[in-house]
Amino acid sequence: MRTHTDEKPCRCEECGWQFRTLRELESHMRTHTGEQPYSCENCNKSFSHMDTLRKHMRTHTGEKPYRCEQCEKQFSELGSLKRHVRTHTGEKPYRCEECNKQFTDSGSLKKHMRTHTGEKPYRCEKCNKQFTISGNLNKHMRTHTGEKPYTCEKCSKQFSALSSLKKHMRTHTGEKPYSCKECNKQFSQSSQLKEHVKTHTGEKPYKCEKCDKRCSKLGNLKSHMLTHNLERPYYKCEECSKQFIHQKSLKNHMKTHSGDLEKPYRCDECSRQFGSLSHLKSHMMTHNGEKPYRCEECSRQFRRLDDLKRHIRTHTGEKPYRCEECNKHFSEKGSLQIHVRTHTGEKPYSCLKCSKRFSDRGHRNKHMRTHTGEKPYRCEQCSKQFSQLGNLRRHIKTHTGEKPFRCEKCSKQFSQLVALNRHMLIHTGERPYPCDTCDKRFNDPSSLTKHIRTHTGEKPFKCETCDKRFAESGTLKKHMKTHTQKRTCTGQKPYRCENSSRQLGGGFVLFK
Structure with missing residues (x-):
């Protein structure tokens, strides 16, 4: 009858709680005494209540007696089933009295309450x-x-x-369970979706304390702060001057200089070592030629899923990464990060030979080869070697004649995407590369580089015959002809044919 009358005559003298039956009180008292009389025979773990032991036993037996009628999912505890059912019904019976946020279970509410109490x-x-x-x-x-x-x-x-x-x-699975309700774009992580949603809402929760500029991402705010030339009480790398917010990040970065990064996975083909098994497996494909990821648009194949995803954007034109300074869009996150440095002026990568500084590691590495003369990329058709992979790819098209990039305005075709992009500026009239000294603008970076030399006086191209220097390689080539012409006029013949011993001047090609 006490279940109807709510009568609770049995009271705990420790905490004042009241119970309907003596058995309930005895069970409760164990929370004070710490007594755990029920022991698991499998792992010797002890419990204060028989019900708790029964639940625990299911972790050994795998028994899941409670089944959801909606989706057939099974659970080992009735409470877990009840919580799960609310994911179908949308029911959230537990409400926070501070902010009215609602939850499906009491445990989630308790955790949430600590955000208000600070506990x-x-x-x-x-x-x-x-x-x-x-x-x-x-x-x-x-x-x-x-x-x-x-x-x-x-x-x-x-x-x-x-x-x-x-x-x-x-x-591995390519699963993207998080979908944007505005444009149906899908993401593999909830954090990526949250960042993406801001592109629709325009939300910019991160505010600059210097100029009140607002940013949608914390990383963008940090990059923006550099434009104020604030003193950064951060951690600086003494090798390359790169700066970090956390000391731990600096320590990890230092390993890239010292070579202390643990690399326990070794390639049996070339002895190169890697920090993870996945990186080794990816590397092994360079030896066996395996390219398991195929583009459905053009059938091109790739070694890594990330490479395929980046390639697909060349078909779709998607550029999901936006610069908050100038609104320029990029297809890759890395390209955006490098671009942002054009605003901040940051050049964290330094040449060890001549101290020239670069905004990204790739450009520094390419530059280093001008000192070492290294040409690691070799054409399999003619054995010609190149210092940059991009140069090799461009060269290969001279063998294949391939011109996959077509201008939609005039149907002209190009072997490189960058060449098409440069050509498109003829139609649009756009000149996106400005000179910081005189504000003159150019439609490609190489023209800007040549122009800047008119201000700096730099002449990097040197004639090996007379040591005269030039600002452009084309001017050097024209100058070189003045030496061959002089040889023709003076009768000088410095070149000898090995077959006939005949002496020749400039302007001839010797065939064996």
């Missing part, structure tokens, strides 16, 4: 950092222990958090 009851014994939920403390502890209990079955990469493994798995 962080879980503390790390190593560094005293505190957390609002125990799960976050457990994840944090792995930063001290280095434990990575979650392993990817595809590539053996290990993770410290289950959520990180789930995100990583999508790189």
Whole structure:
């Protein structure tokens, strides 16, 4: 009858809670005494209540007696089923009295309430950092222990958090479960969707304290702050002057200079070492020629999924990365980051030979080859070697005659996309490259570079015969002819044919 009358005659003398039956009170008292009389025979773990032991046993047996009638998913606990059913009904019975936000279960409400109270009851014994939920403390502890209990079955990469493994798995499956309601674009991570939604809403939550400019991303705000030339109390790399917000980031970066990055995975073909098994597997494809990712538009194949995704944008024209300074769009995040440095003036990469500085690592590496003479890229048709991969690709088209890029205005075709883009400026009249000294504008970067030399007086092209210097390579070539003409006029014949011993002047080609 007490279930109808709400009568609770049994009272706990420790905390004042009241119960309907003596058995309920006895069970409750164990929370004070710590008594755990029910023990699991499989793992010897002990529990204060029989019901808790029964639930625990299902972790060994795998039993899931509670089934969802909507989607057939099964659960080991009734409470888990009830919470799951609310994902179908949309029911959120637990409401925060502070902000009216609603939740499907009481546990989520309790966690949320700590965002208002600031309560962080879980503390790390190593560094005293505190957390609002125990799960976050457990994840944090792995930063001290280095434990990575979650392993990817595809590539053996290990993770410290289950959520990180789930995100990583999508790189293999291609799954994109997060969809934008405005344009139906899909994303593999919820954080990517949140950033994308701001392009529709125009939301810019990050504000510059100097000029009140607002940015949609924290990273964009940090880049913008550099335009104010603020003193950065950050951590600076003494090797290349690159700066970091966190000391840990600097330490990781320093390993790129010292070579201390742990690289336990070694290629049996060329002995090159890698920091992860996935990077080794990707590298191995350069030896076996495997290209498992194929473009459905043009049938071109790629070694990596990321390379295919970037390539697809050349067909779709999609440029999802936008510069907040000038609204220019880019198809790759890396291209945007390099572009932003044209606004900030940041040049973090320095040449070790001549101290010339560059805004991206790739340009620095290309420049270094002008000192070393290294030409690592070789044409398989004619064995000609090149210092840059782009130059090799352009050269190969001289063999194939391929011109895949076509102008929609005049139907002229080009072997390179950059050549098409330059050509398009003839139609649009656009001159996007300005001179900082005199504001004259140019339609391609090479013309700007040549023009800048009229201000600096730089003459990087030198005649090996008379040491005269020139601002452009074309002018040097014209000058070289003056030496061959002089030889013709004076009768000088410095070249000898090996077959006939005949002496020749300039302007001849010797055939063997």
